[in-house]
Amino acid sequence: MLVVALDPPFSPVLGEDYLRIVREVDPYAQGFKVGLPLILRRGVDVLGEIREATRKPVIADLKLADIGDVMASALCVLAEQGVDAVIAHGFVGVEGSLDKLVEEAEKLGVEVIVVASMSHRGSEKYIDKHVTEIVEDSLRLGVHGLVLPATRPSLIRLARGLVGGSLRIYSPGVGHQGAQPGDALCAGADYEIVGRAITRSESPGQAARAVLERQLERVRACRG
Template identity: 40%
Template sequence: MAGSRLILALDVYERKRALEIARETADYLWAIKVNWPLIIGSGLGIITELKQVTGLPVIADLKLADIPNTNRLIAGKVFEAGADYIIAHGFPGKDSVEAVMELGETIIVVEMSHPGAKEFIQPVTDKLIALANELEPFGVIAPATRPERVAYIRSKLNEKIRILTPGVGAQGGKAGEVLRAGADYVIVGRSIYESDNPGESARLIYEESLGVWGWS
């Protein structure tokens, strides 16, 4: 939907269920994010099907973190299947990220949403932000569970680079709070796809984000 800042993290295994949820929620989404569970459970072709069913961008959350040639081989097939964006880790180095960026739009992880991210990723966030500023990908991943970190990352990041924030809902992050902290998009999974009414759950989060930005 035009103006939406909501991304659905469709972390289910079953193709039929994934397509049903996508149909029910599409009116309130900017994009759909697929991760390894859905790709492993339903095959790479699910990316193509989701685009056909919804007409929405698809983000492949592979968190690529290998040598440049391996990243390139994986990314090539995923973009070929129709993915609009691929998420990659920055810590393997500039050349590994560039291998993905050569093939299509890329999103770099600069900090993750789970508690363990504080151990090894957060201490090097500044270096990952610097890498993003140098390479200028479409966006970066920052934690909705820690809005103060989103605000910090936004303050250091090139203003043209978007911030996508997982962790809203089941992990405790709040859409309105993290958008006010500087996020461009919120990523929501379990609070939508485990809901008895995924479409209604998506609508409520969508409307919360509209309230933050003052849209109508």
């Protein structure tokens, strides 16, 4: 239910010790998401290091958004680090872009997760106008999952209605961006992506545990 986003800066007591965060939150997390801030600071090898430090899935979040050949080339570098999944934008469309990425990902045994909407307000003006098409394209492509915002649970409900149980839904926006643990899960998400509420805590393990407990309480109440 919980995917931890490892974006620096971390809590001052942790400095840059992302492996300590991985170790401490591992019992409560079902995956880790590593994005540009950590990769740019520590190099792409950071993905391999985190891959070694946990048995949980590692998701490379570069929000790929390019022509297919370029995304496929980036994917090869990420696959060498052993990542389990990559995140790509859905607004780029399928032909000549996502189709090529998905084809390459299948060969390399890496899952693709497509951003169908984002958690910030500006998403409403552009991406959100095409959520239905992005979700339907993703379903046709047979990708592993979608990113939809915890800050707008109605979009999660819409997407879940379209994909049924076929795709996993990952939902950021919990904690610092305003949604509460469980909001997205109760709307139909499979995982909530949580970063700062955990990684800026002096005790990331305890913070992750608190998020997970709150998620479980909420899910028990809303799903019965």
